[in-house]
Amino acid sequence: MSDLQRSFARTHLSRLPPEPPTIPDEQGEEQDDVDDLRPGSPNDSSSSASSASSTGTVVPSPSRKLFEKPRSSAIKSRSAPLPWDDFFSQDLYFEHKTPSDTINHHVYLTPPSASGPLIVTHHGAGSSGLSFAAFTTELLKIIPNAGVLSPDARGHGLTTTTTSTGNPSPTQDLSLTTLAEDLAFVVNAVKAHMKWSTLPDIVLIGHSLGGAVVTEVAHERLLGTSLLAYGVLDVVEGSAMDALKSMDTYLSTRPKSFPSLASGIEWHTKSRTIRNATSARVSVPSLLQDSKTKPGTWTWRTDLAATKPFWEDWFIGLSKKFLESRGGKLLLLAGTDRLDKELMIGQMQGKYQLQVFPDAGHFVQEDQPAKTANVVADFYRRNDRSGLVLPPKVDDLIKQGKLKPAGQK
Template sequence: MSDFQKSFAKSRLAKLPPEAPIIFDDDNVEAEASSSYPTDEQSHHDDDSSSASSVSSTGTIIPSLTKHLFAKAGLGSSTSPSQWTDYFTQELYLSEDVHDTRVTHHVYLTPPAEKSAPLFVMHHGAGSSGLSFAVCAEEIRKILPKAGILSLDARNHGSTTLNKVNGGAGDQAELDLGLETLSRDLVFVIKDTQSKMGWETLPDIVLVGHSLGGAVITDVAKKGELGSKLLAYAVLDVVEGSAMDALQNMERYLSTRPSRFPSIASGIEWHTRSRTIRNRTSARISVPSLLHKEAEPTDPSKPWVWQTNLGATKPFWENWFVGLSRKFLDARGGKLLLLAGTDRLDKELMIGQMQGKYQLQVLPDAGHFIHEDQPAKTAQILVDFYKRNDRSTLVLPPKVADIQASSAMKKGLNGGLPKGGAGQSQVSSQGGLGSLKE
């Protein structure tokens, strides 16, 4: 390098900032958010374990301790909650009595615009809610405007409630988040939605499940309870091997994340700054449904706590994922596995992929909440997946029986024709049989 080039390079480098700044979706952050957050060292531990929330997220960026992750910023609307009505047209409450428990399932719904349009049925992961699919649902309808979206709150999540049938108003039913129970709930929600909406038949259904939801929709697909109406199913960022490995770190993750927040805005801020959810728009709609305000908080300065006690779900963790890979490969219908990293594939899925048994898509820029981090890309993949499995666009060859019946009919017409050109001409023009010999 010449002296002139060295001099030029030094002059250019001197003008650059000493360290690249951190860039978030919005620089305006509610000022109170920082007062409730842990120290820089604690924040580092939270970020280091955030990927363990269900299945680890490869590529998660861990902020440096010197970046003041939770530093105060100006007052703004970037952490203000969004409304579900911006993403769905209606909500339904579907009640059923199961043994001595009344379950009131809460779902968000945008019905299909016509009978031939599909219905995407979304099931969220553990600790999340139906609104985790809100932004993705909006993106799906931008591409496929007539499609329907149904996104449920699983029991003990979101606004779905459970109470003893013969108990008092405050009596809570025993926690049951077994895979069999959640699968049965999903089928009930789909069929009761059909009843409430007055649909003569179910639309063609595409099941979409994230993490725990992926295990639930795969179980439903394997059991075949939706029959021919199940067109295809898509599993988002969960496979059996890595899920079982991640469960070993779940308790550590739960012990390091904040247990309380002073406000909804601070909860949104924690999710985005820790990169648990990397899309602020999605966090603003999904996070409020993850928290509830205690009537008599043990810490009045932080009255907002988690809606779902993930620690209490530990007895069900292994039950969710054991046998997932085999069921995913064996169930009938189109299959899609959408991951944030190919390192998640276990041996069974790798063999299945090489055999072409399912479609594999990878979004390496996303974290574990792949549909929230990259809603537009996820939506495009899901719509393309539906179109590849849409039976209404298939042109099937005629059945052998139909060909034989048609041939017999033609022979009958030939045998019953009067001699002469007039009859031949009539059949030739109407039946398209060409010239007929006597």
């Protein structure tokens, strides 16, 4: 280019308006999923773009995060297991001997304060006490003086059953009566361990199979007058009996094992079995165990197919017992279509509190732990009798001279 051409170009280009800023497209504006895992920097801004010094050295920008972990590590962290003690203050074991077996009950516990209630939870079939871990954290934010007791049912989690010879029991008695008695045993074992003179006010909350168990405890009055109220999460008799017909199909399509705990967590979230990643990260590891025959492979702790002989026993008569038992009643469902005729009539008669979470899946307490905790907290407050002032008894008024016996003027 000649000197004349260069001069012409400089003169005319200088008159052009400045280049408009580049407008990023929608795809460019969307942050990668991994970015959500990274902590924000107070130095992040558009003016902190990379620049070069007079010597040509590149100055890394905080917004570019050049020294962050590789993307694969960040993604893995989303499926990394979370420890149980992030959610409960302690875990305990209680030995229970029967004529045929010895059950070593494992429970997670955060004790209540002197005046607080004890929320006792019971998980569903195939789950563990950690199914209520995220729920527990949210509940204690609302009722700080409350306690939560979340046991592993026999055949689930870390609860073990052995024979008189000390070997693992080849069969498990998972009948509804036995599971209800187990729950009552655990509550009283905690009472003895904590050296409580009496049990605090108790609210039972059960999910799926656990709903049938807490209803049985209430119906048989296994906790006496300590039981304040009970709640059932996403199970009613009619829909449960219908669902059992397709249970074999579901079990046949479920993975038999996983190459790691992280892959097990990932399967639960991607299949939307559990829709809350935090809850999945703490609850799923307790459902799996390292295979003895193939170390490094994670298999299910509970053989759900082996529980088939008990399925109908769990749910037959559930609606009637739920409506008839003493205490406040809560039914929390993922959809109103789950209500059967008996419960519809009971709802119209105002016999129980109904709450519906249409955006949740079957594991409502895991999918929406904060909302579930709010409902349970309100449910407890409605049934709380600690502030109830009863009228004085007639005999006491007569002794105090404030009332004359019948027939006296």
